Amino acid sequence: MAESSPFIRYLLRIADDHLILAQRLSEMTGHAPMLEEELSLANVALDLLGQARSLFARAAELEGRGRTEDDLALMRLEHEYTNALLVEQPNDDFAYVVIRQLLFSAFAEPFWRAAADSKDEIFAAAAQKAVKESVYHLRYAREWTIRLGDGTDESRRRVTEALDDLWPYAGELFDRDDTVATVVESGLGPDPDRLRPLWDRTIDETLTAATLARPDAPWAPGGGRDGRHSEHLGHLLSELQYMQRAYPGMSW
Numbered sequence: 001m002a003e004s005s006p007f008i009r010y011l012l013r014i015a016d017d018h019l020i021l022a023q024r025l026s027e028m029t030g031h032a033p034m035l036e037e038e039l040s041l042a043n044v045a046l047d048l049l050g051q052a053r054s055l056f057a058r059a060a061e062l063e064g065r066g067r068t069e070d071d072l073a074l075m076r077l078e079h080e081y082t083n084a085l086l087v088e089q090p091n092d093d094f095a096y097v098v099i100r101q102l103l104f105s106a107f108a109e110p111f112w113r114a115a116a117d118s119k120d121e122i123f124a125a126a127a128q129k130a131v132k133e134s135v136y137h138l139r140y141a142r143e144w145t146i147r148l149g150d151g152t153d154e155s156r157r158r159v160t161e162a163l164d165d166l167w168p169y170a171g172e173l174f175d176r177d178d179t180v181a182t183v184v185e186s187g188l189g190p191d192p193d194r195l196r197p198l199w200d201r202t203i204d205e206t207l208t209a210a211t212l213a214r215p216d217a218p219w220a221p222g223g224g225r226d227g228r229h230s231e232h233l234g235h236l237l238s239e240l241q242y243m244q245r246a247y248p249g250m251s252w
Contacts, residue, residue: 022046074241079228085229088224092165110198111195112134116131145212156212
């Protein structure tokens with residue numbers, strides 16, 4: 001399978017989503033409001049990192065150029081990453097962390113369920129494992145959204161602000177460009193059009209329980225799938241890639 005094949009590009013964008021979000025969550029170590037939440041967020045980050053690793057490894061295998069999962073994860077340039085803009089948004093406060101996780105996990109959980117039927121057996125196996133983890137991620141994000149939304153005036157203000165700011169970025173998760181269309185038609189990946197109603201239902205149920213209003217935001221920023229990112233990704237990568245670029249080929 002050639003390097004430029006749609007399925008390899010598809011695997012990389014999904015892997016990038018999970019890698020970048022894992023890095024964002026790892027930044028909360030030492031900064032979460034409670035020790036228990038530090039441990040919970042670290043566990044979610046480790047799950048996402050494991051999911052990313054399996055996809056990078058599969059992409060490297062199909063690419064056949066001798067690159068490893070570490071090369072794909074840590075040695076590419078900023079414009080070569082194709083993660084959605086949502087996952088690179090910074091941890092402005094705990095409410096932003098929670099809402100970003102809610103918007104992403106409400107997509108990831110049905111995505112992995114559907115991906116378990118992929119014609120690529122290795123991708124399908126990775127999806128079957130990821131389903132169990134994503135169920136927990138979604139439950140965690142939903143519970144905290146409800147607690148913050150239906151909590152104090154201050155927690156409600158903060159979670160409302162986070163929801164309004166991050167909401168426009170969620171639409172990119174459902175983009176159906178030529179890469180996605182080809183993968184869907186080949187039976188290798190889920191159809192995002194079928195995932196959107198499931199996402200809507202989860203989000204609406206959560207916001208209702210949290211007594212929060214669904215934002216009305218027609219503006220939907222994009223470009224992440226084409227390697228066009230916000231100013232935040234470069235700073236994130238400078239930390240994520242430091243050891244590998246300072247000491248090429250290092251191993252523990």
